Amino acid sequence: MDWNEILIRYGEISLKGRNRNQFVRKLRSNIKNALRDIGSIQIRAERDRMFLQTEKQEEMKEVIERLPSIFGIQSFSPVAQCEATLDSIKQKAIEVIGSGETVGCTFKVEIKRADKSFPYVTSELQQEIGGHVLRHFPELVVQMKKPDILLLVDIREEGAFLTAKVYKGAGGMPVGSNGHSLLMLSGGIDSPVAGYLMMKRGVSIDAIHFASPPYTSELAQRKVMDLAEKLCSFGASVRLHVIPFTELQQAVVQQVPDNLSMTTTRRMMMQVADRVRAEIGAMAIITGESLGQVASQTLESLTAINEVTSTPILRPLIAMDKLEIIDIAQRIDTYDISIRPYEDCCTIFTPSNPKTKPKIEKVNRYESYFDFEPLIQQAVNERTVIEAAELRVKEEGFMNLL
Ligand code: ATP
Ligand code: MG
DSSP states (O other), X not given: OOOOEEEEEXXXXXXOGGGHHHHHHHHHHHHHHHTTTSSOEEEEEOSSEEEEEESSXXXXXXXXXXXXXXXXXXXXXXXEEEOSSHHHHHHHHHHHHHTSOXXXXXXXXXXXXXXXTSSSOHHHHHHHHHHHHHHHXXXXXXXXXXXXXXXXXXXXXXXXXXXXXXXXXXXXXXXXXXXXXXXXXOSSSHHHHHHHHHHHBTOEEEEEEEEOTTTSOHHHHHHHHHHHHHHHTTSSOOEEEEEEOHHHHHHHHHHSOHHHHHHHHHHHHHHHHHHHHHHHTOOEEEOOOOTTSSGGGSHHHHHHXXXXXXXXXXXXXXTOOHHHHHHHHHHTTOHHHXXXXXXXXXHHTOOSSOOSSOOHHHHHHHHHTSOOHHHHHHHHHTOXXXXXXXXXXXXXXXXXXX
16 A cells, blocks of 8 residues: 555644644654654644655655654554545545455545535535445445544545544654753663653653762663663653762761661762753753652652752652553563663662651751762763763673763
């Protein structure tokens, strides 16, 4: 089956009134970006939909495979074009319906006519085309409400346009249409999911990772690079900032009693992250925290962590169960990377009995006995920035980048 173009529907973004133009522009450039290695792509944007054309027919297939992961698309349909004559339309209708499954399916024809000069009334057309299709596919059953196959025939001056199959899009909003944030990306299951969910709401991201060599290995770092790379497949590219965290972490362990060191470690991470955020001009920090999951994720702990900054901290997983999070991780293909068994900096220094209800006054008192400031700034300054393109470099010796 040869398709002439793909019709892309926006859904949510078409509701956004004043911001619509910006959203449409962003969506269009994200689509172009995601398909940039596929020959030349033409996109024509209308008020509430877009039409995409490829140069070669075989490129259509690849486009259809990639569109479902681009945020901001509600659904899309391949479109076949023919001459606006009854005979051509009937013939094309058979091709279009025949390109998909028909057994056990319900069916309906809908006609849209921009070209009022077309010499039939709509009900006549519906009967002519519908009857023709049913003679070819006697297994189809006509159904007016929610048919499996809705054959849409759009008759315009330049020709007739037919669609039958509707592919589901990823929904959400185009990445980059809702600002930029910094994702705290560990090697765990949760934080990549948190990044994905915010991207779905249109937020573009940089990622920051805290590494404590030699306690954390090169393979742990590769894992985080692979996670960041995976996130790139949902829209705009993700840059990764790797923070050398060993010195700061050791200072915390020396200065703060065991049961509060987890809280202070988190507060140090947050301060480093906040400075990187300011440097790159991001507006918020995203974490994968989920209420009650571990000692550092009680309301008391979160309060103590929040105290070090007034920057908004977005926690999209806060109300989710672990199983729900795992479900998404599997769906977006980060789960298998996340469960690779390499140590994270936090697990290595985890005390045996961290306070689940840290007292802020106590935390502040212990932190005041030592000047953490120079170590915080040093961690920020000595970070390694890995561009999205470098995440893809897989050969041995990738550590040269770091
Ligand atoms: P995850 O599965 O995302 O690692 P977790 O359940 O292991 O989460 P924690 O280890 O308490 O929970 O981490 C909570 C959040 O803190 C993480 O979701 C992540 O956003 C951030 N975080 C933890 N460790 C790191 C790290 N090494 N680098 C960057 N961010 C981190
Ligand atoms: Mg973790």
